[in-house]
Amino acid sequence: MGLQLDGSVILKRDDANARFYGGPFSVRDILQGRAMANPAAVRPLLATLYAAEGRPQIMGMQYVPQGPAPGDTMITDQEKAAL
Secondary structure, three states: OOOOOOOOOOOOOOHHHHHHHHOOHHHHHHOOOOOOHHHHHHHHHHHHHHHOOOOHHOOOOOOOOOOOOHHOOOOOOOOOHHO
């Protein structure tokens, strides 16, 4: 098992974790598997993985996100300057 982290900042987002896992779980609880993700929150990921495997019939395509991937989103020079 390996782990690679690229970046200079790692943040703990208690608000995002609570929304995703449906309660105030600690990072330790999450990493040790004591927190189960909200099923609605993981549908897009699972549907995308099944579709990428060529098995879209398992969950259908209605949950697969449409449009460009976040990393492919183009931003304007004005938006760059604002960042």
